[in-house]
Amino acid sequence: MAGYTLTMLGCGVMGQAILSAIYNAPKPEDKKIQSLYPSKIIACNGDEQAAEQVSKLISGFDPSPNGIIVESTFSDNLSAVEQSDVVILGTKPFLVEPVLNEVESVIDGKLIVSIAAGWTIEQLQFYSKSVSRIMTNTPAKYGYGCAVIAHSLEVKDEQKTLVNELIRHVGVCVELPEKHMDAATSLVGSGPAYVLLMIESMMESGIKMGIPLQESLKCTLQVLEGTAKMVEKSGAHPSVLKHQVCTPGGTTIAGLCKMEEYGVKNGIIKGVEEGAIVAAKLGKKK
Ligand SMILES: NC(=O)c1ccc[n+]([C@@H]2O[C@H](COP(=O)([O-])OP(=O)(O)OC[C@H]3O[C@@H](n4cnc5c(N)ncnc54)[C@H](OP(=O)(O)O)[C@@H]3O)[C@@H](O)[C@H]2O)c1
Numbered sequence: 001m002a003g004y005t006l007t008m009l010g011c012g013v014m015g016q017a018i019l020s021a022i023y024n025a026p027k028p029e030d031k032k033i034q035s036l037y038p039s040k041i042i043a044c045n046g047d048e049q050a051a052e053q054v055s056k057l058i059s060g061f062d063p064s065p066n067g068i069i070v071e072s073t074f075s076d077n078l079s080a081v082e083q084s085d086v087v088i089l090g091t092k093p094f095l096v097e098p099v100l101n102e103v104e105s106v107i108d109g110k111l112i113v114s115i116a117a118g119w120t121i122e123q124l125q126f127y128s129k130s131v132s133r134i135m136t137n138t139p140a141k142y143g144y145g146c147a148v149i150a151h152s153l154e155v156k157d158e159q160k161t162l163v164n165e166l167i168r169h170v171g172v173c174v175e176l177p178e179k180h181m182d183a184a185t186s187l188v189g190s191g192p193a194y195v196l197l198m199i200e201s202m203m204e205s206g207i208k209m210g211i212p213l214q215e216s217l218k219c220t221l222q223v224l225e226g227t228a229k230m231v232e233k234s235g236a237h238p239s240v241l242k243h244q245v246c247t248p249g250g251t252t253i254a255g256l257c258k259m260e261e262y263g264v265k266n267g268i269i270k271g272v273e274e275g276a277i278v279a280a281k282l283g284k285k286k
Contacts, residue, residue, distance in 0.1 A: 010091030118282030186275025
């Protein structure tokens with residue numbers, strides 16, 4: 001696959017996050033892994049303005065460590081897919097069908113890597129049998145994203161290695177059977193919005209008690225990041241760590257009990273579940 005071309009059909013918010021991550025990926029020492037990187041990426045969009053945005057993004061970077069060249073186009077999907085071995089599908093879900101229909105004559109046999117919510121592997125296999133489905137999220141833009149990956153049976157081991165190598169640069173990759181994709185759509189895809197609600201709530205609690213906004217935000221972010229790191233580094237169950245800070249009769253247990261009174265934990269679980277229910281309906285609409 002060395003020196004292959006990768007096309008991004010739709011390169012907006014998520015597409016640009018993935019493009020940036022692949023373009024800026026450090027050069028691997030192992031020659032075999034080096035060959036997993038494309039020599040050219042063609043970013044396809046619907047209009048000139050979006051194409052210019054991609055060109056501007058790339059011009060702000062140093063040359064790609066893996067020597068990747070980016071061509072940014074619009075209204076040129078057919079010729080882009082024709083030249084490619086791998087196609088990342090990054091349009092909004094409602095545009096997947098017309099965009100794939102447009103390239104139907106040239107996409108068969110190519111590896112489709114789809115980030116579109118709700119589109120199942122089976123549906124995408126109408127266009128090509130080799131499909132990797134990915135659910136990722138917006139922190140990918142900064143290299144702190146999460147990507148859940150599911151592959152169709154027809155995806156060969158070397159193609160799985162290629163997808164994992166390219167996508168791992170968004171942050172963290174987790175491979176799961178496709179049946180978990182609706183849950184991942186809510187937990188991972190919508191997850192940042194849920195966490196932002198938590199950040200906003202904690203920040204506002206600080207403000208309510210008189211801490212200025214900037215300081216309140218700074219403390220909130222450090223508490224969130226520090227706690228996540230503590231869970232990761234200690235390897236301990238979150239409940240164990242939680243109880244370590246609950247002094248009998250103290251402030252933490254009082255705060256936690258009040259939160260339980262308002263159903264915070266159940267609210268979060270039900271909310272994430274609701275997102276997954278809607279994600280499942282998205283898939284059934286087509
Ligand atoms: N944003 C998120 O948080 C998130 C999270 C998880 C998954 N996703 C998934 O990621 C996918 C993309 O979402 P997004 O937020 O990145 O959307 P977006 O910013 O709207 O990007 C979609 C891109 O597709 C382009 N496009 C439209 N028509 C096209 C055509 N005919 N041919 C080629 N490209 C075309 C658009 O270009 P124009 O502007 O020129 O029309 C746009 O740049 C969605 O399927 C979504 O389910 C998003």
